[in-house]
Amino acid sequence: xxxxxxxxxxxxxxxxxxxxxxxxxxxxxxxxxxxxxxxxxxxxxxxxxxxxxxxxxxxxxxxxxxxxxxxxxxxxxxxxxxxxxxxxxxxxxxxxxxxxxxxxxxxxxxxxxxxxxxxxxxxxxxxxxxxxxx
Amino acid sequence: xxxxxxxxxxxxxxxxxxxxxxxxxxxxxxxxxxxxxxxxxxxxxxxxxxxxxxxxxxxxxxxxxxxxxxxxxxxxxxxxxxxxxxxxxxxxxxxxxxxxxxxxxxxxxxxxxxxxxxxxxxxxxxxxxxxxxx
DNA sequence: TTCCTTGCAAAACTTTTGCATTAAA
DNA sequence: TTTAATGCAAAAGTTTTGCAAGGAA
Numbered sequence: 001x002x003x004x005x006x007x008x009x010x011x012x013x014x015x016x017x018x019x020x021x022x023x024x025x026x027x028x029x030x031x032x033x034x035x036x037x038x039x040x041x042x043x044x045x046x047x048x049x050x051x052x053x054x055x056x057x058x059x060x061x062x063x064x065x066x067x068x069x070x071x072x073x074x075x076x077x078x079x080x081x082x083x084x085x086x087x088x089x090x091x092x093x094x095x096x097x098x099x100x101x102x103x104x105x106x107x108x109x110x111x112x113x114x115x116x117x118x119x120x121x122x123x124x125x126x127x128x129x130x131x132x133x134x
Numbered sequence: 135x136x137x138x139x140x141x142x143x144x145x146x147x148x149x150x151x152x153x154x155x156x157x158x159x160x161x162x163x164x165x166x167x168x169x170x171x172x173x174x175x176x177x178x179x180x181x182x183x184x185x186x187x188x189x190x191x192x193x194x195x196x197x198x199x200x201x202x203x204x205x206x207x208x209x210x211x212x213x214x215x216x217x218x219x220x221x222x223x224x225x226x227x228x229x230x231x232x233x234x235x236x237x238x239x240x241x242x243x244x245x246x247x248x249x250x251x252x253x254x255x256x257x258x259x260x261x262x263x264x265x266x267x268x
Numbered sequence: 269t270t271c272c273t274t275g276c277a278a279a280a281c282t283t284t285t286g287c288a289t290t291a292a293a
Numbered sequence: 294t295t296t297a298a299t300g301c302a303a304a305a306g307t308t309t310t311g312c313a314a315g316g317a318a
Contacts (some may be wrong), residue, residue, distance in 0.1 A: 016317080018273065037308080052275045057308060076205065076213045076283090078307060091249070094256060108245035113236050115225070115264055122228060122265040130249055131256040150292070152298060171283080186300040191283060193298095210308090212282060 013066040020051045024059050028069060032084035034099045040081075074099060074127055089126035102128065147200045154185045158193050162203060166218035168233045174215075208233060208261055223260035236262065 006025050007017040041056045060081050063069045072080040074092050091100040115121050140159050141151040175190045194215050197203045206214040208226050225234040249255050
């Protein structure tokens, strides 16, 4: 019996695949999505998993540090964790809070400012805020 | 004796120019800058002003609701209040936390996605993350 | 055994709220 | 005087941390 893909993936990142970490990974990495820590905790618990709030936060921070997920700051209220780590942008519906991925090819920059001396661009976060059409 | 410019500006927005509001406005609107609520509270108190934390938060939310300032979500830890409400973008130095304005003419989009049906674009937040040059 | 991880609770932080008091018009 | 704003403290929400117990190698 060989290791399951998810466990492999964690191991390859140098993350020990404990039961809780595998469960969080299975939930979050199943598809491209945006989830909050509280949503993940609630989802795991409603499916019978034994996991604490501290472990959810620790695990999400660990995954983010290893590039397995990406933490988003789209509204001030809480962090969102994006299981899509490929470069992409977001629509943000300010009324509903919904986040929608925007693939890189749908945005083209014909001009970008040069980074200040001694610095280089580490990434570009683009959030297109949406409201109901008037 | 006519009203001072800052008091006028608040009045014109339908905001009653109380002592605390005028002090916050004088501090924040003096120049284009990015300040946190705690920074504003500390700055006002160190200059001898009598103001409470609740009033600082209430006032910043009030100013933002009236378009006098703009609230930024660049890192998950806290809100930043930008006294520059003209359209513009930001550099964000992830190591130091520094925020630098990027004027609109320095960024050009040659392609942007169409907003989903029933919605329209309310604004575009662009944050260019900076790291030390390697 | 040895080291790492987890759970729990408490702490830390940011922001909001309830309510009596105070200030503005 | 009448209404709205303030201050204080407490509450609320999110995230982190300390530490004892549990699990993996």
